[in-house]
Amino acid sequence: MNRILGIELRRSAALGAALLIAVAGTIVLQATAGRWSTGWMALAMTQREYLAVLSPLAMAAGAWQSYREHRANVAELLAAVPRPRSQRMVPILATTALAVLLAYLVTLLAAAPRIAGTARYLPPAAFVVVAVGMVAMIASVWLGLAVGRLVPALATAPALAVIGFALLILAPHALPDGGFTAAFSPAMGMSMFSDYDTVGGGVSAAQALWMAAVAVAGVVLFAVQNRKFAFAALLPLAIGATATVLVVPTGAAYDQGTLDPVAQELVCTDDTPRVCVSRAHEGVLPEVTPKARHALELLTNTSIVEAHEDTSTFSPPTAPRSRADTALMGITVDKHGHLAHPRRLEPTLLTGVFTGSLSCGDNRNFTVATAAAYWLLDREPTAGPDGLEFDDPDAVRLWKGLQALPRAEAEARVVAVHQAAQKCQDTTDLLSRGAR
Numbered sequence: 001m002n003r004i005l006g007i008e009l010r011r012s013a014a015l016g017a018a019l020l021i022a023v024a025g026t027i028v029l030q031a032t033a034g035r036w037s038t039g040w041m042a043l044a045m046t047q048r049e050y051l052a053v054l055s056p057l058a059m060a061a062g063a064w065q066s067y068r069e070h071r072a073n074v075a076e077l078l079a080a081v082p083r084p085r086s087q088r089m090v091p092i093l094a095t096t097a098l099a100v101l102l103a104y105l106v107t108l109l110a111a112a113p114r115i116a117g118t119a120r121y122l123p124p125a126a127f128v129v130v131a132v133g134m135v136a137m138i139a140s141v142w143l144g145l146a147v148g149r150l151v152p153a154l155a156t157a158p159a160l161a162v163i164g165f166a167l168l169i170l171a172p173h174a175l176p177d178g179g180f181t182a183a184f185s186p187a188m189g190m191s192m193f194s195d196y197d198t199v200g201g202g203v204s205a206a207q208a209l210w211m212a213a214v215a216v217a218g219v220v221l222f223a224v225q226n227r228k229f230a231f232a233a234l235l236p237l238a239i240g241a242t243a244t245v246l247v248v249p250t251g252a253a254y255d256q257g258t259l260d261p262v263a264q265e266l267v268c269t270d271d272t273p274r275v276c277v278s279r280a281h282e283g284v285l286p287e288v289t290p291k292a293r294h295a296l297e298l299l300t301n302t303s304i305v306e307a308h309e310d311t312s313t314f315s316p317p318t319a320p321r322s323r324a325d326t327a328l329m330g331i332t333v334d335k336h337g338h339l340a341h342p343r344r345l346e347p348t349l350l351t352g353v354f355t356g357s358l359s360c361g362d363n364r365n366f367t368v369a370t371a372a373a374y375w376l377l378d379r380e381p382t383a384g385p386d387g388l389e390f391d392d393p394d395a396v397r398l399w400k401g402l403q404a405l406p407r408a409e410a411e412a413r414v415v416a417v418h419q420a421a422q423k424c425q426d427t428t429d430l431l432s433r434g435a436r
Contacts, residue, residue: 017103044133045190045192048130055168065145100140118338132186146217146233194313196263255315267279287342303324304353308327347373368417398432
């Protein structure tokens with residue numbers, strides 16, 4: 001069997017297709033490294049999202065292989081050999097599947113070295129996401145083989161690639177992002193809205209079932225000798241669709257499964273003052289710790305004694321429990337897996353301390369908070385509370401006013417801002433009029 005597969009690999013377009021898919025996948029992933037540099041789950045999900053590119057290529061490769069055999073009249077030659085049809089079908093099915101699996105794994109392995117030194121958290125779900133992607137690649141190439149055999153024309157392969165690409169790109173925008181939709185497309189539901197996103201087990205199971213059904217349907221279409229029996233491919237599709245609908249979570253169950261609570265858990269330093277980041281960002285803890293501790297040293301006149309990562313998410317909405325002794329800091333990872341914009345960590349942490357919690361609403365005065373934060377840092381304000389560079393003339397004016405005051409008076413006003421922010425009180429005039 002190994003000799004037969006070797007011959008099939010050499011004579012078919014499988015190796016060329018594998019090279020094309022691997023190169024295309026590697027280029028796309030490397031060009032968008034900032035989307036998956038957070039960790040292994042982000043990499044697995046981003047690669048799955050780019051099935052919108054890889055899957056059409058696999059379908060085109062399968063269709064091209066069938067066209068080559070049709071043009072070379074290989075099918076007629078093999079039909080004269082007194083062997084079961086299954087023995088003629090299995091080698092080409094096996095080699096094309098092996099080729100796309102190899103290409104998918106090469107794409108993944110080419111991206112892995114970029115985050116190998118910083119990614120610490122490897123959830124089991126990441127392996128499942130990759131496995132479903134591999135099933136989708138097999139289904140794509142086998143479906144391409146079937147379509148190429150039914151429509152053996154030179155234009156079939158490129159047309160299939162264009163149609164598949166258009167459908168997979170447009171579907172996420174035309175259809176709602178929910179359980180049913182994600183279950184029938186392995187590329188959907190993979191967009192990450194936070195660094196703690198995951199793919200629920202129910203969604204992965206449903207996607208695997210549907211892709212397996214598509215693969216079986218492709219084999220049926222590829223194997224039938226009489227086109228009149230092509231409708232037999234509808235049977236595995238019907239069974240797969242039914243099983244998928246029964247398994248996939250929907251509504252609130254789907255939304256809850258998009259976050260990984262383990263990735264949101266805090267990992268802290270052993271010594272004090274404690275600095276904690278989420279498990280998803282554990283690799284940047286050594287980079288965060290000295291900067292966070294420097295900010296904590298500037299807050300010795302307040303109740304703040306620890307710094308924790310802000311693990312809030314918007315979809316679904318989650319937020320860490322507010323604590324009077326803890327400063328929250330936002331952590332962003334750059335495309336190399338390291339802390340992004342390290343100079344912004346201290347200003348944003350301190351600004352967060354002086355704005356109060358999200359529940360404060362209109363009382364969150366970012367201009368006052370920015371001025372107070374930069375006075376502690378002894379730096380003129382050059383960034384807003386979200387860390388994006390822009391000018392805030394009012395913050396600069398308040399900062400200069402603090403600089404002109406005796407240090408004890410300026411420090412008292414800054415402490416007053418913190419105390420008012422903790423109580424969600426208005427802080428607008430505290431830096432310009434003094435402590436209340």
